[in-house]
Amino acid sequence: MIWYPYAQMKTLAPPIKISSAKGVHLYTEDGHDLIDSVSSWWSVIHGYSHPEINEAIKEQVDNFSHVMLGGLTHEPVEKLSKKLEEWLPGDLDYCFFSDSGSVAVEVALKMALQFNTNRNSPRRTILALEHAYHGDTFKAMEVGDDEDYHFAFGKSNEKKQGVIHIPTEIPALEKAFSEYGDTLTCFIVEPLLQGAGGMRMYDISFLRRARELCDKYDVLLIFDEVATGFGRTGNRFVADLVLPDILVLGKALTGGYIGHAATIANRRVWEGFYSDDPTHALMHGPTFMGNALACTVALKSIELFEKGDYLTIIRKIEALAHRELDGFTSPEISDIRIMGGCICIEVRDGKYLEGFRQFAFEHGVFSRPFLKYMYTMPPYVISEEELLKIISTMKSWFMR
Numbered sequence: 515m516i517w518y519p520y521a522q523m524k525t526l527a528p529p530i531k532i533s534s535a536k537g538v539h540l541y542t543e544d545g546h547d548l549i550d551s552v553s554s555w556w557s558v559i560h561g562y563s564h565p566e567i568n569e570a571i572k573e574q575v576d577n578f579s580h581v582m583l584g585g586l587t588h589e590p591v592e593k594l595s596k597k598l599e600e601w602l603p604g605d606l607d608y609c610f611f612s613d614s615g616s617v618a619v620e621v622a623l624k625m626a627l628q629f630n631t632n633r634n635s636p637r638r639t640i641l642a643l644e645h646a647y648h649g650d651t652f653k654a655m656e657v658g659d660d661e662d663y664h665f666a667f668g669k670s671n672e673k674k675q676g677v678i679h680i681p682t683e684i685p686a687l688e689k690a691f692s693e694y695g696d697t698l699t700c701f702i703v704e705p706l707l708q709g710a711g712g713m714r715m716y717d718i719s720f721l722r723r724a725r726e727l728c729d730k731y732d733v734l735l736i737f738d739e740v741a742t743g744f745g746r747t748g749n750r751f752v753a754d755l756v757l758p759d760i761l762v763l764g765k766a767l768t769g770g771y772i773g774h775a776a777t778i779a780n781r782r783v784w785e786g787f788y789s790d791d792p793t794h795a796l797m798h799g800p801t802f803m804g805n806a807l808a809c810t811v812a813l814k815s816i817e818l819f820e821k822g823d824y825l826t827i828i829r830k831i832e833a834l835a836h837r838e839l840d841g842f843t844s845p846e847i848s849d850i851r852i853m854g855g856c857i858c859i860e861v862r863d864g865k866y867l868e869g870f871r872q873f874a875f876e877h878g879v880f881s882r883p884f885l886k887y888m889y890t891m892p893p894y895v896i897s898e899e900e901l902l903k904i905i906s907t908m909k910s911w912f913m914r
């Protein structure tokens with residue numbers, strides 16, 4: 515029995531069975547052709563079964579698929595860390611690999627906490643955002659601000675020890691720093707776009723102020739760009755605009771081929787661990803960190819991203835979304851938000867979206883709305899015609 519994600523298994527509608535996938539299309543076992551409007555949880559940026567990625571992975575598989583990084587190393591992982599070092603802004607040069615975004619967030623938080631232990635600082639508090647999502651492992655859940663946590667642990671756990679949540683508003687940010695600044699280890703955010711918390715978008719000025727305050731109060735700034743990285747906000751990385759101390763990448767890192775993630779520290783964080791004292795080492799090591807297939811795919815994915823002028827393509831996606839949705843209204847809609855390759859229609863009552871999945875399916879689109887949010891984060895390789903089909907399917911739901 516497969517236990518499916520985020521689902522009450524007793525009432526779960528049978529999932530759609532996919533037999534093959536190519537470009538932005540999912541082909542079902544019973545002959546349907548669906549455009550994937552969510553890029554398999556926002557990761558498949560180059561589309562499915564990309565010939566160049568397929569070629570690269572086949573070549574690597576015939577050489578070897580995996581060796582552990584404990585005591586061993588290999589060319590794909592060396593090349594990827596070198597590539598990230600060159601490609602990422604500032605001195606974000608020190609790459610710790612892991613197998614998923616959640617684990618990469620755990621590593622980032624562990625780095626921030628131990629950075630302070632190593633310098634004999636008693637700082638332990640973590641600042642995070644309301645509506646944050648950072649993954650489903652324990653510490654990631656704690657810094658997150660998600661209902662699911664209460665499903666599992668009950669409302670009694672409402673006050674999470676050592677984590678403070680604030681809204682994305684500068685006065686709240688300033689207040690938090692003036693009250694707790696001297697006790698904070700780090701401030702973790704999904705920069706500009708909060709994905710699983712409801713495709714919430716906020717202004718860069720908040721992050722600029724956060725950077726200033728983190729400098730002033732000696733607090734590490736962590737960007738969880740698992741969802742926003744690789745162009746989703748219209749920027750290559752939000753870290754190109756405001757530089758964090760630790761950057762977390764996942765999802766699109768491997769173009770949606772294989773689970774892999776990276777926690778990338780700047781020089782100062784690195785130096786906080788670099789010492790003659792063995793207890794200052796970062797004690798972490800996922801079995802599959804630096805997996806050779808994942809690193810090969812990530813390298814190819816980055817190459818395609820550079821070669822393909824993706825930021826221009828994403829600007830076109832954004833412009834088309836504005837053209838189709840600016841001024842679109844319905845009594846059921848409370849907000850429409852567009853940023854880069856993320857397009858979201860928020861409704862007043864989530865019940866209104868019941869049945870939309872089936873409706874989209876019948877229109878040849880795979881969609882997975884959640885709570886009050888109908889959205890698309892398409893693969894960047896989507897054609898104008900295919901994107902129009904997704905958006906017109908979304909609009910048609912309100913015009914039935």
Ligand SMILES: *Cc1c(COP(=O)(O)O)cnc(C)c1O
Nearest residue numbers: 614615616647648649709740741
């Ligand atoms: C998806 C996501 C994660 C978790 O990544 P997994 O690979 O699912 O563990 C963490 N942070 C953000 C912002 C995400 O969107």
